[in-house]
Amino acid sequence: MPTALGIPTLRTTLEPSPADPARGLVDRFGRRATDLRISLTDKCNLRCTYCMPAGGMDWLPKQDLLTTAEIRHLVRVGVDQLGVRELRLTGGEPLIRADLEEIVAGVREDHPDLPVSITTNAIGLARRAAGLKQAGLTRLNVSLDTLDPQTFRMLARRDRLADVLEGVEAAVDAGLTPVKLNAVLMRGVNDHEAPELLAWALERGLSLRFIEQMPLDADHGWTREGMITAQEIRDRLSTRFDLSPHPADRDGAPAELWDVRPLGAAEGTAEDNAEGTPGGTDAAPTDDVLGTVGIIASVTEPFCGDCKRTRITAEGEVRSCLFSHEEFSLRDLLREPLKNGESAQDRDTAIADRWLAAMWIKPAAHGMDHVGLDSADFVQPERSMSAIGG
Numbered sequence: 319m320p321t322a323l324g325i326p327t328l329r330t331t332l333e334p335s336p337a338d339p340a341r342g343l344v345d346r347f348g349r350r351a352t353d354l355r356i357s358l359t360d361k362c363n364l365r366c367t368y369c370m371p372a373g374g375m376d377w378l379p380k381q382d383l384l385t386t387a388e389i390r391h392l393v394r395v396g397v398d399q400l401g402v403r404e405l406r407l408t409g410g411e412p413l414i415r416a417d418l419e420e421i422v423a424g425v426r427e428d429h430p431d432l433p434v435s436i437t438t439n440a441i442g443l444a445r446r447a448a449g450l451k452q453a454g455l456t457r458l459n460v461s462l463d464t465l466d467p468q469t470f471r472m473l474a475r476r477d478r479l480a481d482v483l484e485g486v487e488a489a490v491d492a493g494l495t496p497v498k499l500n501a502v503l504m505r506g507v508n509d510h511e512a513p514e515l516l517a518w519a520l521e522r523g524l525s526l527r528f529i530e531q532m533p534l535d536a537d538h539g540w541t542r543e544g545m546i547t548a549q550e551i552r553d554r555l556s557t558r559f560d561l562s563p564h565p566a567d568r569d570g571a572p573a574e575l576w577d578v579r580p581l582g583a584a585e586g587t588a589e590d591n592a593e594g595t596p597g598g599t600d601a602a603p604t605d606d607v608l609g610t611v612g613i614i615a616s617v618t619e620p621f622c623g624d625c626k627r628t629r630i631t632a633e634g635e636v637r638s639c640l641f642s643h644e645e646f647s648l649r650d651l652l653r654e655p656l657k658n659g660e661s662a663q664d665r666d667t668a669i670a671d672r673w674l675a676a677m678w679i680k681p682a683a684h685g686m687d688h689v690g691l692d693s694a695d696f697v698q699p700e701r702s703m704s705a706i707g708g
Contacts, residue, residue, distance in 0.1 A: 335678035342401030343628050345680040351628035352403040354396050359410040359632050364439055365475040368502055368531050372475055382633045386417050388652050390424045397429055399670045404433040413442045419453040426454025440485030441478050447488040459498040460486055464508045465518060498525045503546040513558035520609045527573045527612035548615035564610055570626040573612030622683035636673055638680035646676040
């Protein structure tokens with residue numbers, strides 16, 4: 319039976335943002351959002367245990383979803399008036415939208431230089447990757463938690479691993495690179511696979527990101543004790559590889575990057591440096607770097623203070639934080655007829671003003687005014703991840 323989730327408080331009135339609109343989507347803590355995430359649908363063709371109930375959910379009616387034209391309209395307002403610099407299309411599963419290529423092509427026509435990516439489970443991607451590339455898609459993120467078919471069936475409740483791997487290969491062949499992989503480790507299920515998954519990704523030139531499981535599951539079964547932490551992920555990877563901090567600035571990115579070398583390479587470097595190699599003991603050779611791995615530690619090593627993201631749900635509501643408990647509709651402004659004397663430009667200004675006001679009151683962290691997903695006063699959001707859009 320589908321699960322019915324509560325709907326966050328939808329506020330229709332907002333105090334105007336006191337910030338200068340020329341600064342873009344700034345909040346009261348000085349953060350500026352330039353990374354726009356728009357969910358295209360709440361539907362998904364998998365039922366991953368950390369995201370969805372086995373019976374699915376009560377899906378949004380089609381008429382409630384943003385149309386292709388409405389998505390293009392919001393992106394134009396975001397880019398032209400509010401300083402948005404990159405776009406990711408999410409879900410649910412965005413490949414469920416039959417008009418995905420049309421959406422991408424429209425955004426690309428409006429904004430030739432805007433980076434446009436999607437987050438996908440890659441089911442159906444094999445037959446659409448080339449078309450998405452032609453439409454103007456820049457790159458994509460693929461969710462891949464395991465390479466074992468039995469474990470995949472356990473986690474996703476579907477026997478579709480072969481389709482996912484075929485989709486990843488098609489994305490690489492189409493030039494949708496760098497292809498990034500997102501993996502969630504579940505204790506006692508797939509956490510032992512971390513080194514193997516990284517080795518597989520490195521061999522194929524794929525960028526792997528491990529994500530701490532967050533309390534955004536529809537079943538509300540998340541526990542701090544059951545989650546695999548960032549430190550545990552590093553410990554597991556270190557049984558096969560040497561990790562060292564990646565030198566590039568993180569620049570607000572969710573993932574902390576680590577350079578990956580063969581096991582024992584760091585010890586050799588230290589011995590060489592002790593004998594006088596230039597650079598001292600902190601120097602590291604570059605010729606044996608196999609690649610990088612990212613770890614997104616939203617729970618144990620949060621990065622909320624540098625957050626650059628603004629989200630719009632599939633039904634057109636601004637969600638300033640993944641863990642927010644209130645949302646603000648832009649869809650009603652898109653669909654409401656112009657008033658007497660109101661121009662299209664006036665309406666775009668109204669949309670921008672509401673978006674600015676919604677982002678101004680963005681919580682400091684985790685839907686609260688302090689960091690702490692495992693704190694006593696944390697309340698899990700009514701929506702699950704698939705209904706929010708990553």
